[in-house]
Amino acid sequence: MTENVLLAAHMTAAGLTQCELAQRLNVHGERLTGKPAHVTDRHIRNWLTGKTRWPQERLRLALEAEFGVPILDLGFVPRSSGTTSEGGTCTPASEDSVKRRTFTTATASLTAAMLPAPMAVARPRVGMRDVRELETAFGQLVAADNSDGGTIKLETRALAFAQHALERQTVGSATDRVRSHLYRLAAAFTGTALWAAVDDRRPDRAQRHLERALTLAGLSGNEDVKLRLWSHASLLAAQRPGGSSEAIAAAQVARSSPACRRDPLYASLAATRLAGVHSQSGEERIALRTLDQARAAFDRADLDLPRPAWIAFFDEAELHGLSGLITTEVGRHGEAEAQFHRALSRLRPQYRRNRTYYTVHLALAQLRQGAVDQACTTALTVLPGRDGGSLTGRIDRLFARFDRIIETKRRPASAAEWTERYTERVGRRT
Structure with missing residues (x-):
């Protein structure tokens, strides 16, 4: 059983096997210390299983260099003074009770930071209480995505929860119903990691998550989660050069899902995604008809019906926003501007990422109609300063696209503020 789910999640996100990680750490170790690190796959296994909870300093440095995060974010727990890391001497027996208390407290703190507290205690039977706790955690990750977008932190946390959902089944006995729910949740968490990678425009990682998530969804037998995954698969394929045919095929699979036949809201989302990829392929008539x-x-949809947390984003505001993207693709920029205005006027406050996303698209629609002053004013309302935090790959690229178009215009004086603030944001002109 994997004890260090955070390290496992980072390895999964990077697509690294134990042997590959060991090789990369040896390179980092020699570069950082000037001496061979001698890391083997045994070291990695010991870290993953929790047999070794605090590597030697040279290995900690190598791990931080590889993953670009502090060692504590990789799930390792510091030992108290006098305790050695792997390869060192044994802790004196007289200190055992102190060490156990220190370790127990540290482990509990780490687990509580990642998972709901009730799940930290293993039970002989896994039941619906476990399922409900994981559902709560899933809702929290969806809320984080709505607020901040797809980040590596969201991606790795989602993968950690997916692994935890699977390992709940090894803790004790569970009914077939509970196992189905746990597979569904593992697929849903992996789907969130997939979406985070898509949103951050990391297609290689996203593809790995997609394949894993589809397997888990198949094991769960849940059609709703399959629809979501095929919808994400369509967006992923559309990001690749020449991927329009695959994007259309994936969107059609989503639209043919039994979930769409059962619920008009699912059918509306799937049709909107399909219309989007048709518009990107230059198929204007099919896109607008869809x-x-x-x-x-x-x-036709009853918006008050209970549904999974992941589809809560798809409301009237989102439909207008996606309609704006589609009409932009077919060259109807005036209509697109109107759709983006409608979307932003209806968008709920917690959807901060989408507000930025659709505001930049609104500015682009205004820019394409020649309203440079208005477009710059619009874009500046959502451009963060240099210390305003990171943005997901999609939104950063939108800002860069807007800036490139501004550079090709005979810019009025009102565009100077945009140029100054965007240069401050990126540190240099792109």
């Missing part, structure tokens, strides 16, 4: 079908399905 978008009309999406709107009709949305009008």
